[in-house]
Amino acid sequence: MNRLVSTGAQFWCWLENQRPLKRVSLKLALLAVVVLFALYPNPALLVRQLGHYLDTESLIQPNLPAMPEINREIDQLIATNAPALTELKAVERFVYRRIAYQYDWHGWWNLDYWPTAAEVWERKREDCDGRAVLAASILRARGHADAxxxxxxxxxxxxxxxxxxxxxxxxxxxxxxxxxxVITFPALKTLLDSLAMTCKFPAWRVVLMLVTLLALLFHPSAETGRFAMLCAVMLAGYAVFIDWCVRRTDRDAAGFDWNFPVAAALILGSLVIAWRTAKQAAVTSPASASIGL
Incomplete structure (x- = not known):
């Protein structure tokens, strides 16, 4: 542990002595690495996901080897010559029953991943995207080409x-x-609802990104007491933000509660104070005097 602290202190000092442009570039690179690790710890899967975004049709697989078995089970849920809507509901019930719900960050570790129908059926657990992919595949196999x-x-x-x-x-x-x-810009309600899903995301990943950003803004200051205080303020803001997320997901409201601006003030305030502290520390450091990073 002491060696880790010593290495961190040496890096802190080494970074301070770099040229401004190099120092900023290194900080941005470090932040990017941490964000990538927190959101997409499996970069290979991220590359695949980008391809899936560009070609969502490739995810729908009506010729899945297990499709005959799947359709036989669905046929048992509906009467012969049942209306199309009844068939759609039967497919929906089948997918909900056979595919357990699991967030992507628990199943795949990444923030988001749209799997193929084969991957969904093999794992038997997915969130809304995997369930939808399998349902669309089943419907196409049953003659609904426009699914x-x-x-x-x-x-x-x-x-x-x-x-x-x-x-x-x-x-x-x-x-x-x-x-x-066709891609359109989301409505405000959708943006807020999506943001509120942060309460479902692993807290340690969010905290890792926040503390890393705070530390990079705080550099080159070495006031550990002030940094600890700013961390506490930021984490308090994060806790208030999570409360807003939980409240929103529970009641599906459209506005902002008191806790949203309070959380924003605490988090952004700690970042601003960290940046100002770094600017003050840079005054006494010729290597960092030109910018507060």
């Missing part, structure tokens, strides 16, 4: 003609129309 994915920042569901299933929402920011992908 497609629809999504916004918060959720992914399935559309079949004018019908929608898997928890459709009003705001549609990502959809297929006329063979083309």
């Amino acid at each position: 497609r994915l629809v999504a916004n920042l918060q959720h992914v569901w399935v559309a079949v003609g004018t019908n929608e299933l898997m928890g459709p929402m009003a705001d549609k920011n990502f959809r297929r129309e006329g063979g083309k992908t």
Whole structure:
């Protein structure tokens, strides 16, 4: 532990003595690495996900080897010659029953990952995107060629003609129309609902990003007492923010509570004070005098 602290102190001093442009570049690179690790610890999966975003059709696999077995089980849920809507609901019930819900950051470790239908069926656990991919694959295998994915920042569901299933929402920011992908800017409510999902995300990952940002802004100051105080203020702000997230997810309201501006003030205030402290420390350091980073 002492060696780790000593190495950190040496790096702190070494970074202070670098040229301003190099110092800023190193800080940005370090922040990027930490953010990438916190949000997407599996970078190979991130690369695959980017490809999936560009070609969501490749995720839908109606020729899945297990499809005959799947369809036999669904057939048992519906009567012969049942209306199309009854069939859609049966597919929805089947997917909900056979695929347990699990957030991507628990199942894949990454913030987001849209799997193929084969991956969903193999793992038997997924969040809304994987469930929707499997449902769309089943529907196409059952003759619904127009089954497609629809999504916004918060959720992914399935559309079949004018019908929608898997928890459709009003705001549609990502959809297929006329063979083309249509992307629109999300509504304020969708943005806030998506942000509120932070309460479901592992807290240690968020804290890691916040403390790293605070430390990089605080550099080159070596006032450990003040840094500890700013960390405490920032974490208090994060706790208040999580309270806002929980309140919003529980009641699905559209506005801001008192805890949102309080959380923003605590978090942003600690960052501003850290930056000002670094500026003051830079006055006594020729290597850092030009900018407060």
